[in-house]
Amino acid sequence: MARSFGFLVAQVLRGLAFACAIAGSLGIAAIVCIISTSVVMRKLGTPLHVTEEVVGLLLSVSLLLALPMITLRAQHVRVALLVNAAGGVWLRALTVLGMLLSLIFFGWLMLEIIPWFEFAYDRNLKTQTSRLLLYPWMAVMPVTIVLTMAILLARLVGILPEEKEDARPGFTDQSETMT
Amino acid sequence: MFWTTLIGGLVATAGTGMALGAALGLTGLVILHVFSNGATSLAVDAIWNVFNSFTLSAVPVFILLGEILLRSGVSERAYTAFSPLFRRVPGGLLHTNIAVCTLFGAVSGSSLSTAAAVGSVAYPEMTKRGYNKDMVVGSLAGGGTLGLLIPPSLSFLIYGALTETSIGRLFAAGIVPGLMVGSFFMAYLLVRCARDPSLAPRDESHASLFEIIAGFRHIWPILALIAAVIGSIIGGLATPTESAGLGVIFAILLTSIWGDLTFRKLLDAIYHSALLFASVGFLVLGATILAKSVSILGVPQQILETVAESGLGAYSVLLIVVLIYLLLGCFFDGLSLMIMTLPVVFPLLTGLGFDPIWIGVVITIVIEIGQVTPPVGLNLSVLTALTNNEVSLGRVAIATVPYWLIHLFAIVLLSLFPILALFLPNLLF
Numbered sequence: 001m002a003r004s005f006g007f008l009v010a011q012v013l014r015g016l017a018f019a020c021a022i023a024g025s026l027g028i029a030a031i032v033c034i035i036s037t038s039v040v041m042r043k044l045g046t047p048l049h050v051t052e053e054v055v056g057l058l059l060s061v062s063l064l065l066a067l068p069m070i071t072l073r074a075q076h077v078r079v080a081l082l083v084n085a086a087g088g089v090w091l092r093a094l095t096v097l098g099m100l101l102s103l104i105f106f107g108w109l110m111l112e113i114i115p116w117f118e119f120a121y122d123r124n125l126k127t128q129t130s131r132l133l134l135y136p137w138m139a140v141m142p143v144t145i146v147l148t149m150a151i152l153l154a155r156l157v158g159i160l161p162e163e164k165e166d167a168r169p170g171f172t173d174q175s176e177t178m179t
Numbered sequence: 180m181f182w183t184t185l186i187g188g189l190v191a192t193a194g195t196g197m198a199l200g201a202a203l204g205l206t207g208l209v210i211l212h213v214f215s216n217g218a219t220s221l222a223v224d225a226i227w228n229v230f231n232s233f234t235l236s237a238v239p240v241f242i243l244l245g246e247i248l249l250r251s252g253v254s255e256r257a258y259t260a261f262s263p264l265f266r267r268v269p270g271g272l273l274h275t276n277i278a279v280c281t282l283f284g285a286v287s288g289s290s291l292s293t294a295a296a297v298g299s300v301a302y303p304e305m306t307k308r309g310y311n312k313d314m315v316v317g318s319l320a321g322g323g324t325l326g327l328l329i330p331p332s333l334s335f336l337i338y339g340a341l342t343e344t345s346i347g348r349l350f351a352a353g354i355v356p357g358l359m360v361g362s363f364f365m366a367y368l369l370v371r372c373a374r375d376p377s378l379a380p381r382d383e384s385h386a387s388l389f390e391i392i393a394g395f396r397h398i399w400p401i402l403a404l405i406a407a408v409i410g411s412i413i414g415g416l417a418t419p420t421e422s423a424g425l426g427v428i429f430a431i432l433l434t435s436i437w438g439d440l441t442f443r444k445l446l447d448a449i450y451h452s453a454l455l456f457a458s459v460g461f462l463v464l465g466a467t468i469l470a471k472s473v474s475i476l477g478v479p480q481q482i483l484e485t486v487a488e489s490g491l492g493a494y495s496v497l498l499i500v501v502l503i504y505l506l507l508g509c510f511f512d513g514l515s516l517m518i519m520t521l522p523v524v525f526p527l528l529t530g531l532g533f534d535p536i537w538i539g540v541v542i543t544i545v546i547e548i549g550q551v552t553p554p555v556g557l558n559l560s561v562l563t564a565l566t567n568n569e570v571s572l573g574r575v576a577i578a579t580v581p582y583w584l585i586h587l588f589a590i591v592l593l594s595l596f597p598i599l600a601l602f603l604p605n606l607l608f
Contacts, residue, residue: 025446025453028239035240035424039417055420056231062239063230063464066457075458075564076198083196084571098197105205109222116223138227 006159013151013160017068020144024065027058034058050130057132061140068147072160099156106149113142181214181476189510193554199572203465203554210472218475225471226464233420238295239456240423244430245299246448246455248401251434260394263386270372271379272310273318274365276301280322281329281361294323294558295455298565311378313578314371316570320558321364321582324547327513329357334517334543342525344535348604352536353543356589356600360544363585371581400433458564459557469510480523487523493531494594500524501545501590508549513557517546540600541590548586551579 038051070076086094119125121135154160188206193199204222211219229235265274280297298319305315327334330350339349372379395402408426417425434440486499507516521542528538550558553576563572570578593599 021450021453024457025449028243028453028456029449031236032240032243032424032427035421036428039421039425052233055233055236059232059236059239060227060230062453063457063460066453067461070454070457070461075454076200076461078196078199078572082194094195098195101192101195101205102197102201105201105208108208108219109204112220112223116220
């Protein structure tokens with residue numbers, strides 16, 4: 001029962017991380033489309049005034065949306081000198097310590113994000129030129145950080161094993177959503 | 180106490196093998212909490228402001244450009260084209276990396292984008308051909324640094340904007356030093372691989388001049404792509420970010436018609452570029468928090484002000500400034516470091532009689548060194564991510580040391596002969 005619950009949690013986390021990564025990819029594609037359209041429109045004499053702001057927002061959310069997937073696949077850049085030299089109990093201790101410190105970092109960040117998000121939400125803050133509501137974009141930060149923390153926590157308690165580093169599945173690869 | 184927290188915090192957290200971005204960010208949060216009266220709320224604003232950047236959006240777009248080229252079979256054709264040219268030269272395709280990085284520097288404007296785009300094409304190809312992995316990543320990390328020196332350059336754009344220096348003159352000033360550094364890199368590879376041929380498989384077959392020229396007909400679309408990206412900037416058609424976007428569209432069209440790009444491969448390229456950008460972007464996120472925590476305490480300014488007050492000669496101060504940049508380059512990404520220190524460094528050095536254009540070139544080279552200095556060497560990080568951790572950050576850093584030294588040698592030459600940087604802008608403007 002507990003095993004099947006763990007399996008279900010792992011599947012849900014994988015699915016959510018994959019969905020976020022797809023959304024992040026769409027963000028990158030949208031950046032290209034908006035920039036290119038902007039250049040054409042400017043040449044046609046009807047420049048898009050919203051380009052810089054929308055591209056900036058898309059850049060932020062694309063990064064944040066892909067964060068859970070790179071955490072799931074342990075694709076972060078890291079200093080592995082000590083980890084490579086350690087073995088057995090020491091390696092396990094370092095890994096657990098690393099995950100705990102990562103959780104502390106994301107948790108601390110989350111504590112700072114809540115009032116930051118509430119401030120924008122309560123005042124309906126908007127971008128300067130295009131008058132776009134900021135909070136829907138800003139909401140991506142707490143959502144993806146909570147998901148990243150959940151992935152780290154699941155890995156810490158052993159529900160979610162670290163995926164192989166050499167595996168590099170792509171958009172068309174199904175391995176993200178399978179065990 | 181501050182330095183103990185900074186260095187001790189970084190070593191203790193990064194040493195666990197946790198994500199380096201998280202290690203930098205956590206150290207930054209601790210510094211903000213302890214030394215800035217708990218001003219940790221500044222971290223979130225700093226992150227949001229840094230990534231809400233139109234200029235920075237050139238990075239994932241250029242990564243995407245590289246991924247598209249990688250998946251469309253262009254890399255095969257590029258190496259087929261360059262193979263005859265460097266066939267009998269010790270180092271072979273390692274020279275290609277430098278040559279392509281130099282060319283890509285003329286399209287990308289960013290050191291990170293250059294290393295990412297050329298690396299994503301070159302690394303799988305060269306490891307498949309049996310090149311020494313450390314030599315490959317070293318040449319890519321070193322070659323990638325040419326991206327900031329050869330125009331268009333984000334560094335020159337930001338430097339020009341902050342110091343009200345002519346960006347056109349800065350762009351012109353970067354050309355000769357950029358080509359000079361690229362030539363030094365190739366000379367180093369030649370000597371190293373001549374002494375140890377096992378580093379790069381050597382093809383002894385002869386290539387005729389016709390064969391070399393014929394090889395380049397395979398890569399005309401890449402040359403057309405470079406012409407389009409540079410042309411759109413020089414022709415005033417687009418900013419570097421816009422030309423990056425146009426470059427992607429142009430690359431999609433070209434590789435769909437001429438290469439092997441399919442819709443599936445395009446989706447794959449977009450997906451992987453998003454993950455690669457996130458991998459590097461998370462490091463920038465952590466570095467941003469750390470940079471904020473240190474800059475709010477005025478640490479870089481305090482160091483430089485102490486230097487200014489010491490009464491040293493112009494070149495002694497320059498040497499100290501370079502050393503400080505090298506030290507701080509271990510902890511900050513290049514552009515953050517430049518942005519943080521320019522308000523003190525620029526008036527200090529111009530006050531001592533150095534030319535503003537020349538200072539821009541030297542600072543760009545020094546921050547390029549920071550791009551290949553661990554633990555926050557972004558070129559190193561992007562290559563570690565590109566190799567999917569096959570080559571660790573430490574190994575990439577060690578492999579990049581010779582390129583690091585060549586950059587220092589270039590600074591010495593530029594100090595002895597400032598005309599190397601100033602000749603072209605004086606001629607053109």
